[in-house]
Amino acid sequence: MTEVKVGVVGGTGYTGAELLRLLIVHPYAQIEVITSRSEAGRPVADLYPNLRGYIDIAYSEPDENILANCDIVFFATPHGVAQSLVPSLIAAGTRVIDISADFRIRDIALWEKWYGQEHACPELVHQAVYGLPELNREAIKRAQLVACPGCYPTSVLLGFLPLLEQQLVDTQHLIASCASGASGAGRQAKVDLLLSEVSDSFKAYGVSGHRHLPEIEQGLSDIIGSDAEAPLLTFVPHLLPMIRGIHSTLYARLLDSDVDLQALYEQRYRAEPFVDVLPAGVCPQTRSVRGTNLCRLSIHQPLERDMAVVTVVEDNLTKGASGQAIQNMNLMLGYDESTGLSAPPVLP
Amino acid sequence: MTEVKVGVVGGTGYTGAELLRLLIVHPYAQIEVITSRSEAGRPVADLYPNLRGYIDIAYSEPDENILANCDIVFFATPHGVAQSLVPSLIAAGTRVIDISADFRIRDIALWEKWYGQEHACPELVHQAVYGLPELNREAIKRAQLVACPGCYPTSVLLGFLPLLEQQLVDTQHLIASCASGASGAGRQAKVDLLLSEVSDSFKAYGVSGHRHLPEIEQGLSDIIGSDAEAPLLTFVPHLLPMIRGIHSTLYARLLDSDVDLQALYEQRYRAEPFVDVLPAGVCPQTRSVRGTNLCRLSIHQPLERDMAVVTVVEDNLTKGASGQAIQNMNLMLGYDESTGLSAPPVLP
């Protein structure tokens, strides 16, 4: 396989650092440039001491020529940044994987409402492929612009997928009770994210509305098709007193209580390299996927009643962000889908 | 007020230790005896170094005469223990508050099924009052035997109570997505409870069936009345990487979407000393009640759809166990209900 020249825009946040960690062990990726306006000139290993000895590059100001000269450019930036830089890269023929939210939602008005700003390049949104390989594998292979799913949406969509594809549940009262480690909120200097605030506690947040809700509902709708009534989800995220990991507990009313759900899930995900259906009765734990691109899940039907429960775990920074971005890169470039993503999770 | 002589059966577990901590600051309680078969002879402060200097008693073998001589006896034992000792105490006229599960479920067959053993004194079960003051205050005052609710049931019942009393929701598809700190599993030498196993992770457990489910469903039924169709709950508990605290996220489909739920909850709990309804939009966090008998909750109706969401927090060892036991004692003995329970939570 040939090497590929990679650029990373926004390398100071946790998704950026995770991307670097994964690119370092990727056999074909050659990191050309890592940009950061705020930290330009500072060695990456200054901010991320784990990478000391593994990467010698310093952050640099973003330069469109240098980026356009890469084969592939990742955006690990806050929303709103990619949309200003992506058009020129697309024009230059560079392939782009955006880990931020800029190109995920196809309904521009909906995006602008939830993100509170005007979109700078709506024409590119429809060109972007939603980068959930388990749903859009073939389209991703051909895409020039991939919009990586959010962390919560990845776990919720993978969890509901088989039930919805088979039209087994009431789509008007879906529930996702999710919990994320604090790294999901990023490396931001906010009082709410201090150890003294988050540790030893648990709470819900964003109950009245979270930006991942329209993204998830769009994905659910893609699964059941636009002819069906638009699905409605109640989505409640919670903040866990830990760093990494997302756990989603999904509830859906079964229209038919007699389906073999275990067999359904096993069959649907048999060929997927990163979705692991656990044996009946075993609940996944977030640490069992830490630092990897795995999504492990299990399907339950408590007391044989008419309610299905799906429990799903992923690492929010890996399968929920930068690992999935690498998985998409592998697909786009024709590498084996698991290239550079095969190390087992660290446990305990 | 006169002093009351108190006995504690089973003082080595976390609920026992919490009970002692609360009795120490109670102005009228005089601790006469703390029993433990396994630790008899050992000073309490050996096991609980926080209590060093506050309590000089050593654990002793349980002695029915000494216990019967107390005005009130608490059981902070594993299930199955209280039912063997309580009958003689009841016969002797002693009042008993059982923090364990022995007298919570009135359907003996149901209890025996979920707890896997025969009940030793079914005749006392119907005499016992379920010790949730917000539901059974007057009966508790007159009771000789109080069965303290479990930790999960307390939070779930308080959260659903106003919705069910007003018949506002579909009772056949109630959902309780709950999470507890590790102290809920007690002070047991089990690999599953090691810091190296629980820390930095999150998982569901007991999805196929948890002993608190029949207890909660009985409580829900008590609220809506036996004439109504028996309510059905999907209950999924999760294990949090922290010590104390329960968070319950409750979901119920609204039959009428136009009720002012905030006003309903505020009115229902206005006079309750230990239930705090938060302002609209504010989510409770577990640490805001740590070490206290408070239950804080908030009611939401996301995007004005037909789904109500209630978020509830309590300290599993306090309002979820020993604090509620003291609250019951206060009611039984005619003290002010908040006596000894008024210290503010420690935060951060």
Place this chain on the structure above:
Amino acid sequence: MTEVKVGVVGGTGYTGAELLRLLIVHPYAQIEVITSRSEAGRPVADLYPNLRGYIDIAYSEPDENILANCDIVFFATPHGVAQSLVPSLIAAGTRVIDISADFRIRDIALWEKWYGQEHACPELVHQAVYGLPELNREAIKRAQLVACPGCYPTSVLLGFLPLLEQQLVDTQHLIASCASGASGAGRQAKVDLLLSEVSDSFKAYGVSGHRHLPEIEQGLSDIIGSDAEAPLLTFVPHLLPMIRGIHSTLYARLLDSDVDLQALYEQRYRAEPFVDVLPAGVCPQTRSVRGTNLCRLSIHQPLERDMAVVTVVEDNLTKGASGQAIQNMNLMLGYDESTGLSAPPVLP
């Protein structure tokens, strides 16, 4: 006892919130005013949800007249603030307890070097009494201005005190290897204090020099007297992945290996209400004092060699800050020294 009107300057930080929590349960303290320039107008319970229902006051702009009208004013401010407000309060006859570092170090030049600013009222520094009751109890009772010790200094000074008073150790090579929970760094929006940065990790910091070093060396010198050679301490603080608690491990070379150190410590602290010498061989744990004004310690002489090891724990926000401030207030106002400080620690 008569009530006392209390003012709190700087109530938004963790020491301020801890002070409020303790004042709420103090039987004689009446909180008149809580100031904060940044949060003026906002209810205290908005920032500290644990205090909801316990305190109805909102923060207000500091007003010298209102403060001067209090019987006692606490400063829970960053260093540099108290020195600008204290002079007028002192002139007005108000008694002041400063929890910040402004009046701790008598050598003005030394203070200015370590704190990097000019001192605004050096003349008051010598009037201030260093508020370590175990060392300066009588002077505190008469003081108008008390400078509360820092969190690390309290634990290090109490740990070394008996050894130094008896001239048993080499004072030129004292070592304090200390560790603090993250709340010691305060409620500041800094990336370094995020849960994602502090949790699941441990590190030393400030090895080349920490502001508490000159304060501790001054205290050590006060103990051995100014005639003795100035003591030299190597002080290495570490950051613990937890919220509250300081643990100090002290090392001192014994000049005489045959002293009964256990008896020495027990005797020295026998009458102290807040210093608990543990039985020989028992090591204190930080959680055994959480939320209280206790300092627990133990003295060791490993393998009977010529090295003494003292292990000391305190809660950095309580005995290390606001609890000790209340202890000082009790002494100044003639209350029993333990008033409002007697609740047992919460554990687990």
Place this chain on the structure above:
Amino acid sequence: MTEVKVGVVGGTGYTGAELLRLLIVHPYAQIEVITSRSEAGRPVADLYPNLRGYIDIAYSEPDENILANCDIVFFATPHGVAQSLVPSLIAAGTRVIDISADFRIRDIALWEKWYGQEHACPELVHQAVYGLPELNREAIKRAQLVACPGCYPTSVLLGFLPLLEQQLVDTQHLIASCASGASGAGRQAKVDLLLSEVSDSFKAYGVSGHRHLPEIEQGLSDIIGSDAEAPLLTFVPHLLPMIRGIHSTLYARLLDSDVDLQALYEQRYRAEPFVDVLPAGVCPQTRSVRGTNLCRLSIHQPLERDMAVVTVVEDNLTKGASGQAIQNMNLMLGYDESTGLSAPPVLP
């Protein structure tokens, strides 16, 4: 390179699981057998859900023939086990790497005193090479039996090494103030290791004597040579509220205060693949080496006084146990020393 057949005795503990995780990614290691008497027949992935999909072997009863047929056998067992099985393997010509304490201490009487049992094969102890590559690289290459150092000893010896080699410090009053995550105590069902006991707290333990002390003192003596006076160390271990990581803070009185310690350390470790000397003034944090074989350290001389302070971090399960075991295997088999050990740490 040719493949090597590997056997693992005792694969249920944390060092065993870490060894498996590392062997899975080692390009030349072929895991033949993983033994466990207690879990024989159970799939490894049942105990370690992170390894699900990576390893299909079940635990089996130890069988000397199968083990002897391996090229190399690791012991990840409690002390006392290896010494009963190793002699026959040595006789069969199999090479052995013992991660337990059985062959670390050459003074048999000393071993028997600290470990409280008779040694079963003292004759093999002198044949064993102490597996600290930075000290004994050449001997390890030729060894048939390697005794891997303990977790604390590895960090303390690497930290003191340059100072002692150059005879720069007083060897009679060395101090090691160390702290370990809870995984260091292993996967044992003990109340003391519960999350509810360890989390949110910090304490010293084993102050009066810890089994790693004689091992460290032996290593220190090896460094300075047997002609020098035997070094004396005060060693105080502490328990951290986290899973992985050891931090050692070392104190040594300098005999000469004018040496350039930074240069000394950088030069000594320049060629070492797993020892990283940080820039002056930077303190290492345990998470910067998590899951890897790296040891990062820094050397300080606070205020230019006569006390050197070394701060050292390692992952107790990796460089402190199983990673170092793989490093030793690589040396013994002629692989590049870093083979299979080059993945960067996961952070945050």
